[in-house]
Each structure stands twice: as C-alpha cells, then as structure tokens.
Amino acid sequence: MKLSGFQDSPQLSYPPFSEAWRFSQLESFFQQDLSPAKAEFTSASHVEISGAQTQINSLPQGVSLSEIKVAGSDFWSTLKRSGVKYKITITEAMTQPLKISITRPSTQSHEATLAFIEIHVLAGIKASILQDYSGSELGHTHSETLIELAEGSTLEHSLSFKEGAQSINTHTITTKVAKRARYEQTILSSDSQKTRLDLLTELMGEESFAKLRSLSLLKLKSNVDVHSQIIHHSPDTAADQLAKNLLDGESKAIFTGRIKIVRDAQRVHSAQLNRNILKSKKAHAIGQPQLEIFADDVKCSHGSTTGRIGENELFYLLSRGISQNRAQELLSHAFIQEVFTENSPESKTFFKQFLEQQ
C-alpha cells in the first residue's frame, strides 16, 4: 500500500503543508510503501509491537490492553488498520512501569510503519509508562499517541526515539489533563535524517499540572523539529517545560513552543525554556518560544538560549586540575542529566540504557 493518498486525506491529524512545517519537508515520506510495525508490550519487564507479531508478555498489574477496531474503507481507515493500534487503560495502581517498544522491522528499503497508541489513566491512579521507538538505518515511522488523564491521576511518561540515522519520522503526542491530574513527560531523541515531534498538552481541569522535558542528542547531519503547544484551558493550572538540544556535527534543531492561556484561565503559572549547546561550528539551533495569553492574572516566563559550553563553568573545572577534554565531557553530561534529575529510578534506568548506547 502506497502512502501517497495520505496527503489528500481529510482525517489527517495535522496538515504538513503549512507555515508550521516549513522546517520539515516530507515529500519523500509519501512515496513509500507501508510495512507493518513490530510492537511489544510488557511490564518494565514490557509490550512489544510488530504488526502481526505483537507480543503481549506479562503485563504489570493494573494494565488492560485492547486492539483498537477501525471501521470504514476510506484511505485513512485502511491506513490505520494496517498499523499497530492499541488502547491501554490503567485501572489500578501499577506494581511496575509498563514498557512499550515499537520497532520498525529491519529492512534495507524505505518502508513506512504506523503506530497508534491510546493511553487512559483512570481517576486517582498513578501510572508510569516507558515507550521506546527504534528502527534500522532507513525507513519511516509515523506514530500518534493520545493520552487522557482522569481527575487526580498521575502519569510519568518516558519516551525515547532511536530510529536510525537515515530515517524520517513524524510523531504526535496529544495529552489531555483533567482536574488535579499530573502529567510528567520526558523525551530523549537521537540522530535521524529528520524527526518531527508535535506535542500538544492541554490542561483541561483546575489544578492540573504538566512537566515537559525533552533532549535531543545529535551528532550527524540530523534534523529534529519540535513543535510544542501547551494550552491552559482552566484557571489554577501550571506547566513547566524545558527543551534542550546538544548539537554536534552538522545537526540542526528547531524548537517552536507556544504557551496559550485562554480567557478566564486566571492564576496560571507557565514556564518554558529552550536551551541549546552547539559543540561544532556547523551545528545550528532555532528557538521560537511564543506566548498567547488572554487572561490577565497569570505568571509566565519563556526564553531560548543558544551557545557554546559556558566559559565560566569550563574555567571552574580547569582550575581544579580537570583537563579541557574531560571538562567538556563533564559539562555535556551535566547538560544532559538536568533533564532527568526529578525522574523516578525506573525512568532514569530506561534513559541510562539509551545514553550508554550513544
């Protein structure tokens, strides 16, 4: 099945041909054949997804999993049916995190893989999900993750993307956070020819909170384009976002982040910071933080910084006898670790494995 019908589909969940996509031209993506993904679901221990080969190992307590049924014969339904599509409901306190591994089958051709995951966390439940995407050098993955957090629930959501240096990928993560619920997202991504991440976080109910952390570690001629939108629909909501990029080689990172506060959503606290470190002369970062505020009693901050490793930090380490190279390494490590400082031990271990392979 060819993906070219994709472009004309009215159900397409985003329009890839608008201003917001100017840094991500994806024509080649639509010329591809479709191949099934491989998925695996298990407890931190994990779920592995691989199309026909989906493996459901022993799930952690409190997790129910079902395949999403797609009706209809239009292009989009047909397309969606060919992908991995699962609904996960967290119904009671989890004994350990659920791990979802989505793997693009190993192939030399430019094939595409689709994955649709819905996550529902029921009221008052505390959940943790580790979700990783991996694939061979070539190919494309498109994924959509829809999350709904019911009143008073908490989700620690750790995501890693390691999809091959020549791959082209598009991922959307859409989260709705109800009253007094808490969403903690951490994203780690590595080299790919192109990765586009669309993050939409909607704070629906009072006293809901979102903490978003992301880090791209790029060394090659890679390109990551992160579009984040945080919408405060209710008063007394809070969000805290830190988007970091550590860029070497000829890599390029784009961060477009918007905080939107609707009318009457008073007493909102929202902070957004984009930090980029350029380790080579050819690395490139673009930061575009944006605010759209329609309420008058809010506290917001946003900013973007781009630079080399700080001279003062470097001198501090040198003045203690640490050599230039080692000091650079330590400061890069510090830049990376800041993203994970508040994560649970399980989440830290999940990312540590990823970082060790870098």
Next chain:
Amino acid sequence: MLDIQNLTAQVEGTNILHGINFHVKPGEVHAIMGPNGSGKSTLSKVIAGHPSYEVTGGSIDFEVNRKKIDLLSLEADERAKEGIFLGFQYPVEIPGVSNLDFLREAFNEVCAYQGLDKMEEAQFMDLVRQKLKLLEMDEAFLHRDVNAGFSGGEKKKNEILQMALLGPRLALLDETDSGLDIDALRIVAKGVNALRSKYNAIVLVTHYQRLLDLIVPDYVHVLYKGKIIKSGDKSLALELEKKGYDWLIQEQH
C-alpha cells in the same frame, strides 16, 4: 615560590594590571586589599590562568620542589595540577554533576599528574569525610550537585573543601569571606589555617579585617589601579580598617 615581575594584563581590550611585582615564599600568608575595581580579582584569575584575561607583559614564575616553572606557558588545568588553587569569589553552579564525582575527578587528575597511585575508593571516602568534618559539613553535601542551590556560605565552604582535598602549594582565595556569617567565617578560617605549613603559601584577597583576625597574614599589600601601592605587615590592615584608602591614594598624587 611565586615570583611575579612587572605583570600587565587586560580583559576585552581594557588594561587592568599595570605592572605588578609580587613575591611569595613558602610558609607565608599574604593579604591583598584595595578599593573595588583595583584589579585584585584579576590578579588571582591571571595567576590561575583564566582564558579571558590576556597577559600583555611581565612574567610569573612558580617554584615547586626546586623546579622553576613559567606559569604563563601552562593551561589553567596544568597550573592546578602543579599546585595552584583559586577559591572563587562566585563559585560556579554545575547542575547535573554531583559534588562527590567532581571532587573525585579533580583529585584523581591531580594525583595522576603528580605521579601518585590512584587512591582506593574507600580510602578516598575516608579522606573526604575527614575534610568534611574539619569544615563541619554534612555528608549530604557530597550528593548534591556542585554548588547548585547552595547558599552563599555553603558555596564558600565547598571551595575550602575542594582546597583541603587537593592540598595545593599556593592557594589564592578571592574574597572567600564575602557573604559569610560569623560562624561560617570561623569555619572557613579553620579550614584555611589547617592548610598552613612551611611548604604552602596562601594569598587572601579581602576587603575586611575580620578575616585577617582569624587568618593572620605575614604581609599586607594594597592594590590600586592595577599596581601595588603599599606593602606592610599585619598592622597595615588595621590602619586601613581605621583610616580607609584615601590617605594612601593621596600619597600617590
């Protein structure tokens, strides 16, 4: 030990030091005083090798174990390995690196350079605990990130902890007393005095006599507009405390 001749230096095109002559022998404690903007911090950073400061003339020689080294030919980390320590006026925060890892990293690099065997972890921890005790610091300090979220006093104690561990030949302490309460000042002074020996030397950059009551200097120098305009013994600091700098500055004109 330290022999500075006619040193001139600039930062971002502005000349700060205009011909410094300064000599330190092992076992001595020197205090450098002077009005704000006179070049005190610049002098200590130039000795430690901060890359933003450009030396435009003169020389700095450093002698350890009867070996004379041209300090200006060394990078900052090499100077530290030779036994120079700079206590920062504003210690830098490094979130993401634990204090213990930082101390171990620095200690191992300095030991390796000086040809010493790598210390066993247990032995290293014993040494660190001993230094923590000297500075009345809690072990929890080790597991916090370097200076991140530390109070002013904690940051300065952390500087002295690093110094105590590295055991430098020459310690340059740049306004280590600023921002300290009376108790913290006493503890910091105790840490510095513990380093004093006939082999080591200490240079204190300070504005206040109160530090010099606790760490008694052998010599006091007044720096003004990038030059040492007066040197004396500890009584000079007492005189400055009473009379300020004006009388010295007027003597210049």
